[in-house]
Amino acid sequence: MNLVFIGPFAFKPKGTVSARAFLIARALVRRGHRVTILMPPYDNLADSGRAWAEDGVRLENMVLRRNDAWHQLTVPLRMARRATRLGPDAVHVFKPIGYSGLAAVALRLFSRRPLVVDTDDWEGKGGWSDVNPYPAPWKALFAWQERWLARRAGAVTVASRCLQEQVAGFGADPARVFYLPNGPDGRWRDLAAISDEDKARVRAELGVGEAPFALYLGHIPQGTDLDLALEAMAALGPELAAARLVVAGVGDGLAGLKERARELGVQDRVIWTGWIEHERSHLVVAAADAIVAPFRDTLINRAKCPAKVVAGMAMGKAVVAGGVGQNVEYIQDGQSGLLAAPGDAHDLARALTAVLSDRELAGRLGAAARRRIWDEFDWDTRAEQVEAAYRAAGAGRQP
Known part of the structure; x- marks a missing residue:
């Protein structure tokens, strides 16, 4: 045709x-x-x-x-x-x-x-x-x-x-x-096998070093729920004091988020990369310990189909997402990712703590996520x- x-x-x-x-x-x-x-x-x-x-x-x-x-x-x-x-x-x-x-x-x-x-x-x-x-x-x-x-x-x-x-x-x-x-993007099928050296280089470029970090990758519109991730960072326990949130994206909601980070006192724990070209984005995803996709229970979030969740699963990453809309179609909670109560920053912090403090758990969840997204949604x-x-x-x- x-x-x-x-x-x-x-x-x-x-x-x-x-x-x-x-x-x-x-x-x-x-x-x-x-x-x-x-x-x-x-x-x-x-x-x-x-x-x-x-x-x-x-x-x-x-x-x-x-x-x-x-x-x-x-x-x-x-x-x-x-x-x-x-x-x-x-x-x-x-x-x-x-x-x-x-x-x-x-x-x-x-x-x-x-x-x-x-x-x-x-x-x-x-x-x-x-x-x-x-x-x-x-x-x-x-x-x-x-x-x-x-x-x-x-x-x-x-x-x-x-x-x-x-x-x-x-x-x-x-x-x-x-x-x-x-x-998932078919070009990402073989990109998960990125060397530890390349991951270390990306982490150094981001300025996180060996510290665990969660990644948000995507457009940042007005009305974004990413403020929940900032609040979750503020709620993490002292055992994750070194943890970082990397925000890779641009949009009308960015300025308000930066102000919110300052209000919460987490501005030094958030790294704002701006837009990352598609050709390089898989490297940043591969280097991350987890992907975070916070959502409130709204009509917009029930209707949307978040590509950031798909991308993280395709790259074999542990995804922590709000349990609303298509997220519950993609993620089997506790098996191929973790679902947090929608709009609950403390529950989001709980889920982030689980994957950022236990890389073995994050690896198991990521491997199951990769199998599921390619088997069911290719x-x-x-x-x-x-x-x-x-x-x-x-x-x-x-x-």
């Missing part, structure tokens, strides 16, 4: 394209399909107009210029037009809101190409629209896009059980809804499910 994916933003720093759409595309290419990913790089203007091929997938950024209202307003139509001109057998749109959602609306109204819409977050009312300071008209638009596209797309792919229930509530035919939680073994979504969209194509 000739397939076109439409992303919601640039390849990085956010993860929907790099950690979801691209991994699906690459698995499909290995099955003989042709895939082009179109992106509106409003969050990384350095990529404006940039195109390249990676692992057989063609990636194209639309032209966007700073303070150029015309290019910003027309980018959904330009993506829809480019997608149509590529002559696809199906178009797969990632995120039903914003630029990609508007492109999907245009395709549904003006093209008969089979349309599949993917959702990996609860975007509208009760979700990210309640957290991000969007203008009221944008919030109304996003809520409408989520509902309208769920009903009108030929098929819908969802990253979590919560989102599966959401789109069914919007009126989507359950037979056209496909549960596709995030899976994209190469689930590509047929993606193809089924395209067949459903084609069979249910509306005039």
